[in-house]
Amino acid sequence: MKKNISTQVIQYLENRGVEHIFGLCGHTNIAFLSALEKSSIQFVNVRHEQIAAHAADGYARAKKQTAVVLSHLGPGLTNAATGVANAALDSIPMVVIAGDVPSHYYGKHPHQEINLHSDASQYEIYRPFVKRAWRVDIPELFPEILSKAFQLAESGRPGPVLISVPMDVFSKDLDVSLFEQINHHTHTIEKPSIDDQTANRILDRLLQAERPLLYVGGGILLADAAEELKAFSDHLSIPVAHSLMGKGAMPDDHPMTLGMTGFWGTKFINDQCKEADYILALGTRFAEADASSWESEYTFNFQSTKLIHIDIDPNEIGRNYPVEIGAVADLKQALTVLNRVAKERLPKGLNRPELKKEIVAYRKDFQASNLTNVQDESFPMKPQRILQEVREVLPPDAFITTDVGWNKNGVGQQFPVLTPGTILTPGGFATMGFGAPAALGAKIAQPDRVVVSLVGDGGFGQNPSVLATAVEENIPVVWIVMNNSAFGTIAGLQMAHYETTYGTVFRKDGESYSPDFAAIARGYGMKGIKITSASEFKEALADAIASQEPCVIDVAMKNDPVPTDGHWNINDIYSPNSKRSHVSVN
Missing domain, CATH: 3.40.50.1220 (TPP-binding domain)
Structure with missing residues (x-):
């Protein structure tokens, strides 16, 4: 007996315990999407493939389960690449299923194919960072490839894999015995120990x-x-x-x-x-x-x-x-x-x-050295006070996602994490734009836990359409935009070494400029709060969490650098024989 491949793939994913797929439609994957509509698996629809990859990354970390991403060919796959590479460098298990050009059009350069150096080779784009990239040339091998993909993503050092599927393969019929055969294969590989x-x-x-x-x-x-x-x-x-x-x-x-x-x-x-x-x-x-x-x-x-x-x-x-x-x-x-x-x-x-x-x-001395900043009443707020009040409001098991900059480096140095596994941050790739969508994935994975995203205005501004998904799916994440109207960490580095902030701060007609992220949130149909004094922040955060609704809190933050008692050789490259690092940028 034969059945449609897309239907059988989804049945296989259900049997593996997959509950969510993150992605975006395209003409190469709508056969898969149409079959998915009848499944128990929920499709998390996004407006940009990078959001899908980062959200899947956050989901995998919070759920401790391999995440699945669905992508279109060409620009869909390249849009997702940054998020998949971030997952790769942080060893996050992920299976990316991407539509590809029709197999009978190989060599003809069909719509949206990347083929400057070779034909039908979009999967090659991912080779530098995925554990393996497959193209399904023979429909009968699809079941075996799918099983191998999950096994490889989860075993040894975890990481993403890619399955590139010619769109005509998604629509073919295949003998059900081939998928039934791999269902007998174990879903869990025993792991090595020491003697x-x-x-x-x-x-x-x-x-x-x-x-x-x-x-x-x-x-x-x-x-x-x-x-x-x-x-x-x-x-x-x-x-x-x-x-x-x-x-x-x-x-x-x-x-x-x-x-x-x-x-x-x-x-x-x-x-x-x-x-x-x-x-x-x-x-x-x-x-x-x-x-x-x-x-x-x-x-x-x-x-x-x-x-x-x-x-x-x-x-x-x-x-x-x-x-x-x-x-x-x-x-x-x-x-x-x-x-x-x-x-x-x-x-x-x-x-x-x-x-x-x-x-x-030591811990008491460090806290005492930070007390002046934590208690500072000035506005824009001191970042140390923002972190302190976030910790005071959140339950011990809340998930925090960060982006890069003060929110990441300051959290690493100064924010107490009380429950293992509740801080999700982009490590190896240090990807700006990770924190906001990763929070979506974490909340979908752990709906009963509080999820707060600490992000800078530079990172949040990269993909604000993450808010559309939050509203559509009613995902009650709270985003705190630590807004210094700059790529603040880089601005402080540039000022310290070159006495300029050219290209690193946001200005209009010589004045500091920032979008109103609270108003943008309201435009998407969700709650948006713009903080106007330091005394407002803590209560606003508590109310946002209690509301059980998605919410953006836009809080102006002073662009002070994170203290750097260690060393990073980039400073020696910029200014040899000097002890310069970051400085405050107003």
Whole structure:
């Protein structure tokens, strides 16, 4: 018996537990969309494919499930590319299904095909950043490709894959036995762990160390290993520092949490890393900003410090620093073994009361140093006060999405994340425009949780049509636009080194300019609030959350730089032999 391929693909997705598909229509995928109408899967319709990819990214992070994106060929696929690349660099599992040119028109350059160098090869565009790109040339292979795509997206180091489908294939009939055959294949691949011998070798080093430290990245959250990490730290009283992507792996109010390292890390945190004699790194790639451009005098000094590194991706072990013990393993599995062996060897664990006091004292000093900014009544508001009042209003398990700039760097440094996995930020690609649509995906994934997006005016202005989807689907996200009428972080960098802000601030006739984002929100049919004084903000946010409606809060913010106690070599490139970094831009 034969049935339409689009119908069978959707049945397969239903069987895999897919509940939402993010995307945008085009003439190459409407056969798929028409079949989707009869499905239990909800189609989240957007106005731009980049929104679809970022929303799917946020969905995958919040739901801990592979996201699915539907795209049109040519401009649809290129529009989505930035969001898919962002997911790739942050190791987010995603399956992109894209319409392609009709197979019987290969070589004829049909409508919207990209073919300057070769025919029928749009899938090649994604090769640099997806784990694999397929084109379905033979309809009978579609079921097998679909199964392989999900398996590859989810296994090892997760990431996006692409299936490019000639539009005529979507409309063909196919024998149902081919899809029935792959339904017998497992949907879950068992993940590797470490053995007791390796665990004991690691513990030997950590127990002999005078100043051991755990350094964690986003891999902990991807592996859903936050609970195991906390148990290991608690049992052996080992402090935990983290990368930007590792923020929230340990709650920021935990007595052994140090905080974020690198350029936006504080001197205390960076010194703790630099002075450690052994570091156990878990699920991190030691990215440039997190590692102070890998210069040993600032954050990590692996000439004197010894490194143990566990990661699911062998390519990351030893990429930037020499490793004494390296292990390829799923972090949840590896920490489960480490916890068991640690408890067998030290049933009562270890206690380091002086270190805990030192961390608590540092935290109090840091909060005190920020108090003037937090309590500042001026308007435009101080960004530190915005973050403080957001934290006071939100429940501990609320999701926060960020974009890039103050909202990302300031949150990493100063905003306490109290529940693991609740901060969604663009790490590896640092994509401006991520935060607003990612919040949509997070709220769809976790409808009972509060979702707030902290974004700058530059990032929010890139794709404000995200609000149309929020209204159509009634997705009650609150967007806080931290509005400094500039690409503020870059403006501060440019002013510090070149004494100009040309091309980085928004002006009209020499005066600061910004759209009225609250009015834009109202134009889309949702609530929009424009803050006019610092005293209004906290209550407005609380009311917006309580309303259970989508809402934009436009709050003018002073363009002060995030403190940078670490190091980033770009400053040396701009101004050699100088200590310049960012400055305030009014």
